[in-house]
Amino acid sequence: MPLTPHGRTDSNGRSDSNGRGGAVGLSVVGTGEEPDEGNAGTSSAETEAEAGAEAGAEAEAESGTETGAGAGAGSGDPPADAGELERVLAELLAFLRRRITGDYTVDEHGFDVDLTEHVVAPLLRPIYRSYFRVETRGLENIPDRGGALVVSNHSGTLPLDALMTALAVLDHHPAHRHLRMLAADLVFAVPFLAPLARKTGNTLACHADAERLLGAGHLVGVWPEGFKGIGKPFSERYKLQRFGRGGFVSAALRSGAPIIPCTVVGAEEIYPMVGNARTLARVLGLPYVPITPTFPWLGLLGLLPLPSKWIIEFGEPVDTSQYTAAAAEDPMLVFELNDRIRETIQHTLYGLLMQRRSVFF
Amino acid sequence: MRPRRVLVTGVSRPLGAEMALALAADPEIVDVVGVDTIAPAEDLGRTQFVRVDIRNPLIAKVISTAAIDTVLHLSVLATPLGAGGRAAMKEINVIGTMQLLAACQKAPGVRKLVVKSTTSIYGSSPRDPALFTEEMEPRGFPGGGYAKDAVEVEGYVRGFGRRRPDIAVTVLRLANVLGPGVDSPLARYLDLPVVPTVLGFDPRIQLLHAEDAMAVLMKATREDHAGTFNVAGDGVLLLSQAIRRAGRPPLPIPFPAIGSLGNIARRLRLVDFSSEQLGFLAHGRAVDTTKLKEVFGYVPRYSTVATFDSFVHDRELRFTIDHELVERVEHGLRGLLAGHRPAGTSR
Structure with missing residues (x-):
């Protein structure tokens, strides 16, 4: 297949021109890490400093600032643009002050933009760029403004695919939109996970929340396979599960928001689930407890995902504005659209798998 | 219908007293009758105070003698601390409401009933939608305390509305009210020098300023707005954020331990930490106020954040973590940075 690599560089070039962080490395397929080094270096230094900052914010004000700043200055990198460094540190200080004094806003769903943009996204960015070397295609299918529903396949035992999709849109879409994710109620019952989920833009997967977000013009992400998709055995990889009851379709119909099918390749291989500790x-009241070749045998080390190479492709939007809100009450239409989107994603999956040379490169 | 003769229950509590005063100041209102089990602490103006327990059938006589046309039911208690225990609180809330409604049903002159309820009837659970609208049912039924009482009270009020369709019934579901004179469990809780929180959870909370609560109750009394309305300030605050804004250190406590700690706090009469409030501290709650703004026609003047800030300001909360100090430290460090710049460029 001589066309494949060519096609890839093409789409890379596009996603790069959109890129905010200037991920130069992605344009060279397979050796993405080397030219990326400089960038990855700075971003991880930032991340460290900010991780320290967040810890500091939780614990103690002044000492936290000092260690955070110290770490940032200590690992100051070769380009050493002093003005740049000063700017970064000043921003860090301002961020810390906001966190300590509670001077930030969260929306009614509990979404904390300040925390998401300054702590969570920088932590995920190196994983996105250097670990999974995510290649994002079709971002032009996401509108710059207004409500839209991204519907994606779900896999990988832990929902890293959702996080990477959200980061792809935030970093590489020209409008840098936040993907507001709809999550299962279990997420909101788990200590530590529950507040983090809300702060990073998740809300409960239910009609009320989905329609509220779409109505307010947000970009909403949904993974209709749910636990059946994310917790499926490795032998069933890339086989789409049932797409729920089509609730997302009726939500989109009621709000007149376009549905954007999204296909993620690579996430299936991060934790190959070969068994399930059902009892x-x-x-524990969990939908599944995965057994992978490394987990639980290697303990915490087994939690390290395999570094597969990812492709996230956003497909052509399905327009729903031609239907009236009453269409949401027509189960036939809802099922039909549901199946159509599922088919689209399944076909894109097969196509991307054909193009993929190997799991890891 | 303009109210002429108004009955206010729970008039010896801060909100009831303020409402009675405000109604008494209105020259169009002929009579204001206030009832409660204890004598009011402050002067209620021209309000006639009748010391009567609404659990007693005597209330019917008060209503008929004074020819009451509007009943403002404010005596649904939020905390057992003032009532003398949970059993007494439930008596006052549920049996009291039943008696009051029975009396109203028999009184042909009554045209309007306004009931103060609470948003805690929606409960707090991980399966809650982000915002509750008035039509939504609670996901987890409130197990006890104020919320359960309020659910029962609303049930009786609905039944009453069916039996007397000629009476305009307004149910106002108020979010947690904070204000200068308000002594609520939440106010006491936020007033603690170290604020215990549930480890691993950070609930969204919604607040209502006492002034807005007053204004909404007043509007409901003066005008006819039958129906059920959520009343809350715009926006939400995270509990962690509120604690930071108040300059308090949080004290995260694991879920199992916080229950027993709550019992001790209740014994000491510090704060009322009932199970329903624990759910709130873990999962929080927020409501949709679109109906209040568009149908009822009232837009709260204070947002949730503004309510909280004015609460912090009014109470003169002693800042354990001083915000000015934090800002000074930031300025100092930035100055230090700028001072180091020449050194940085020469490198």
Whole structure:
């Protein structure tokens, strides 16, 4: 297939021109890490400093600032643009002050933009760029403004695919939109996960929340396979599960928001789930407890995902503005659209898998 | 219908007293009758105070003698601290409401009923939608305390509305009210020098300024707005954020331990930490106020954040973490940075 690599560089070039962080490395397929080094270096230094900052914010004001600043200055990198460094540190200080004094706003869903943009996204960015070397295509299918519903396949035991999709849109879409994700209620019952989920833009996957977000003109992400998709055994990889009851379709119909199918390749291989500790899962009240070749055998080390190479492709939007809100009450239409979107994603999956040379490159 | 003779229950509590005063100041209102089980602490103007327990059938006589046309039911208690225990609180809330409604049903002159309820009837659970609208049912039914009482009270009020369709019934579901004179469990809780929180959770909370609560109750009394309305300030605050804004250190406590700690706090009469409030501290709650703004026609003057800030300001909360100090430290460090710049460029 001589066309494949060519096609890839093409789409890379496009996603790069959109890129905010200037991910130069992605244009060279397979050796993405080397030219990326300089960038990755700065971003991880930032991340460290900010991670320290967040810890500091939680614990103690002044000492936290000092260690955070110290870490940032200590790992100051070769280009050493002093003005730049000063700007970064000043921003860091301002961020810390906001966190300590509570001077930030969260929206009614609990979304904390300040925390998401300054702590969570910088932490995920190196994973996105250097670890999974995510290649994002079709971002032009996401509108710059207004409500839209991104519907994606779900896989990988832990929902890293959702995080990477959100980061792809935030970093590489020209409008830098936040993807507001719809999550299962289990997420909001788990300590530590629950507040983090809300702060990073998740809300409960229910009609009321989906329609409220779409109506307010947000970009909403939904993974209709749910636990059936993310917790499926490795042997069933890239086989789409049932797409729920089509709730997302009726939400989109009611709000007149376009549906954008999204296909993620690579996330299936990060934690190959070869078994499921059912009894333990039942005791813990979880939908599944994965057994992978490394987990739980290697303990915490087993939690390290395999560094597969990812492709995220946003497909052509399905326009729903031609239907009236009453269409949402027509189960036939809802099922039909549901199946159509599922088929689209499944076909894109097969296509991308054909193009993929190997799992890891 | 303009109210002429108004009955206010729970008039010895701050909100009731303020409402009675405000109604008494209105020359169009002929009579204001206030009832409660204890004597009011402050002067209620021309309000006639009748010391009567609404659990007693005597209330019917008060209504008929004074020819009451509007009943403002404010005596649904939020905390057992002032009532003398949970059992007494439930008596006052539920049996009291039943008696009052029974009396109203028999009184042909009554044209309007305004009931103060609470948004805690929606409960707090991880399966809650981000915002509750008035039509939504609670996901987790409130297990006890104020919320359960309020659910029962609203149930009786709905039944009453069916039996007397000629009476305009307004139910106002107020979010947590904070204000200069308000002594609520939440106010006491936020007033603690170290604020205990549930480890691993950070609820969204919504507040209502006492002035807005007053204004909404007043509007409901003066005008006819039958129906149920959520009343809350715009926006939400995260509990962690509120604690930071108040300059308090939080004290995260694991879920199992916080229950027993709550019991001790209740014994000491510090704060009322009932199970329903624990759910609130873990999962929080927020409501949609579109209906209040568009149908009822009132836009709260204070947002949730403004309510909280004015609460912090009014109470003169002693800042454990001084915000000015934090700002000074930031300025100092930035100055230090700028001072180091020449050194940085020469490198």
